[in-house]
Amino acid sequence: LRNAVARRLRAAHGTGVVVALVALALAAPAAADESLAPSGSLTYTWHGDPARGCAAANLCGVQGALTVEAQGTTTGGTSNRITQVGIEFSAGTVRVLGAPGAAPGACVDVPSGTFGGSLVIRHGPHGSLFGQVEPPLSSGRCVGPTEQDLGGIRFPVVKTGTERRSFDLRSTQAFAAGPFSGSVVSTLVLTATANGGLGGLSGGGSGSFFGPPPVVVGVPSRRKVLLERVVLRDRLRSLSGALDVAFSGGSGGFCVTLGSCGASGTLALTLPGFDRTLTITATRVVRRRVSARQALADLRHGRLSFETGVPPPASLTTQVTETFQAPDGATCVDTAVAREAALFFGDAPGARGSSITLSDPDGAGVVRSHCPGPGDSDAFGNFAGNPFGGIARATVAPAALTSGDTAVRLVKPGSTTGLGYVATRSGAIELELSLVRVLHAGTIQVTR
Amino acid sequence: MTKRGRLTALAVALLALAALVAASAQAQSQSSVLFFAPGIPGGKVLSETNIPATVEGQLTVTYHGDPGTGCAAYGLCAYSGTVVVRPESGSFAVVTSRRRGRVRQLVLLEFGPANSGYTTAAVVQRSNPTGAGGTCEDAQDASFSTSPVQLLHGGSATITLLARTGTLLSTRCAGPLDGDLHSASPVATVALRRLEHGGISIDLTGARPFAAHGFAGTIASSIVLKLGKPQPPSANVTPPQVKTARIRTVTERLSVARVGGSFRAVVTGSSEPVVCQVLDTCGITGTLNLTAAPRVLSADVIATGRASHPYGDFLTALGVRPGPRPRGISVAVTVLWAAPASEALAQAGASCTDTAPDAGFLVALGGRRAGGKLAGAASSIGPWRTRCPGPSLGSGVPLFSASASAGALRHARFSITLRPRAPFGDDGYLVSPSGGLSLELRRGRISQSVQVQPTG
DSSP states (O other): OHHHHHHHHHHHHHHHHHHHHHHGGGOOOOOOSEEEEEEOEEEEEEEEOGGGTTTTTTOTTOEEEEEEEBOSOEEEEEETTEEEEEEEBOOOEEEEESOTTOSSSEEEEOTTOTTOOEEEEEEOGGGOEEEEEESOOOOTTSSSOOHHHHHTOOEEEEEEOSSSOEEEOOEEEEEEETTEEEEEEEOOEEEEEOTTOOGGGGTOOSSOOOSOOOOOOOOOOOOEEEEEEEEEEEEEEEEEEEEEEEEEOOSSTHHHHHTOTTOEEEEEEEOTTOEEEEEEEEEEEESSOOOHHHHHHHHHTTOSEEOOBOOSSSOEEEEEEEEEEOTTSOEEEEEEEEEEEEEEEEEOTTSSSEEEEEEOTTOOOTTOOSSOOOOHHHHHOTTTTSTTTOSEEEEEOHHHHTSSOEEEEEBOOEEEEOSSOEEEEEEEEEEEEEEEEEEEEEEEEEEO | OOHHHHHHHHHHHHHHHHHHHHHHTTOOOTTSOEEOOTTSSOEEEEEEEEEEEEEESOEEEEEEEOGGGTHHHHTOTTEEEEEEEOOOEEEEEEEEEEETTEEEEEEEEEEOOOTTSOSEEEEEEEOOTTSOOEEEEEEEOOTTOEEEEEEETTTEEEEESSOTTOOTTOOSSSOOOGGGGGGGSOEEEEEHHHHHHOOOEEEEEEEEEEEETTEEEEEEEEEEEEEOOOBOOOOOOOOTTSOEEEEEEEEEEEEEEEEEEEEEEEEEEOOOHHHHHHTTOTTOEEEEEEOSOOEEEEEEEEEEEETTSOHHHHHHHHTSSOSSOOTTEEEEEEEEEEEEEEEEEEETTEEEEEEEEEEEEEEEEESOOTTSOEEEEEEEESOOOOSSSOOOOOTTOEEEEEEEOTTGGGSSEEEEEEEEOOOEEOSSEEEEEEEEEEEEEEEEEEEEEEEEEEOO
């Protein structure tokens, strides 16, 4: 979720760059502690490694590359002895040769989308500094490393200067990713510039949003209101089942650049070992106080609205097993684990009751393995990353929240025509929902 | 298209892009974007309605070098390929503005960011009679590509998918520009009233041949825009816990008295073997040059601070009134210009030469370095791509550092100096800028506005 927020902020930055073109005058002053000019790039390369079992997966001929360039200017700040510097990256293009079935063997993808990514520098142990790319990069739909593989890479940082600090992140590091070995070459350098520069104006930055701030046309008056409220603690755990996706690569169009023309395959997504409690809050504005019994009755009758929330910890572990079959019959089979999915709890859209939505807020690609294949939006539609669509959803009757064990099925039947892939979904992840205790039922007064 | 018409189209595209994106960033009010470019229906924005749209289908352009339209002159005869575009989402903005007492309407179609990662994919073959050819494969996100919608007498709007200054087809591979295919583009005409009400489908399907600027081929579109409900900008209500302040903005218009110097960039293909093979840039070298003096679209010096500061302090900050620089008022200079940029590339004994007519720069200076200098950057904006293969140089790539002397704003004319930045990568190309430019700016009319803004 932290990454999802960062992505949204980055999106705002991307737009802010453009906004600033005509509206600089309205810009809020940057809250920059120090201005830094980033330069250089990160270049990831990987290849099928016989020592890591590439032959079994038909991936020994694979060679891939991904380069992201530092762009714009940025700002750094220190708070509570923690240095935070964000480097904005261009949207990098993944290029892979030798993928199974791809003719003439190339796959091209832009997994990070319009707004690229960023690298954040933090303090490590013993006063050291390290940088990590957030959200992690990956090979996207092409054959290669997943976000989980590349997210763990830490770039050593050498700091120079005291008042005007510069950061040197140049290094070469090896990594292993499933049947691949690879390296990442960093030529990143953050050079201190004078304070008071234009921050993110010339392309990215982490200091502030340079768009014109909203003009206040009205400040709502505050008033006290009575809220009928029920707060429950429920337990949710996975039982069995999988979301199944059958995909095919189609012909013509984007399948050519993705190397998926004529390919087919399957995905099975599961939530292994999922078991956590969640706090559920449902409210409505009332004119008179109501009793606890009445509040619970109103909840069961679907008269209260559920607050959208994410049960902590925000991210959960998903596992995908993929079988990819190239037109020439070559098959790639792999299983990968991702820790980026989240469950959202909220009102059921268009119906009484609540909903539980499994989504991938980061767009990390919870269905991606080391084989080529569709991404989340190809497999589950454009709203795979948000709580209004998601990867799968279960509708829960309000009465079930206050009862004993209730079976809940996360499903999303249907089909999606994605970029280079057509996917058809079936199956369900079976969950069990049970009430742990009622934390509150009754009426509270709030100021709104 | 006339020079003025092209300038207008570019200005509309750039500034409308800013307005639309601002709206989508939800950091925008109805009245805070002002159109200031010459010759466009600018002015104060009175209202803006956004109509979201989902985009179904895709656009496929198949092409080859065409001797009949001069491919030999450009060096494009060796190229043939396919570009596929799938925008996924978009929105129409209907903007009503007032300038000099006259109310005008502007309608724009903007394509949104792609959930799938990118919108445009190209596969382009390069033949080589004397040796091995190559295949360029590239993918780009053409989000925020904007098409001005032509308003006709009688209240109709003509929607053209490929705009004269659009970037839907733009990749690093060789291929036609959006503007080349404008006249053959899928087009639909709808009543403006129906457009504003939303809930309709706009059919942009069809197939047509084209031949222009060295390429010939076909455009096949299965694109249908499905409009949702109109979304007037909601009142920007700041939450009670956010502090606000009245902010005064004093803007002085600038005009360009003189432009000197030159811009040149050396372009080379990536040395990374996988990248250069997939992008077909192995051994490619070339240059980018500005071939004519820039056409300035807007230039301003702007002072911003709390409205509690006397107006005179803002004039002092702008350098119009003598006195020490007042605290709490920030000053920035922006210059937006367009200039033709020529590209010449050589690979395997063949060359390709072409010009991007509307390459743009944004010069932005603010803050002060030690010694009181104003400092900033000149970044690319607008379509820099030509029909030859080459770097994309998307909007916001800084090409120069920019500075103005400490006392510059105290003079009726002042200069901005642009110096080339260090070589940088463009995901498959290395770009090494050189040269330098100077802009001499002349002071002009001053205006001010006061708005309530969040300060937290």
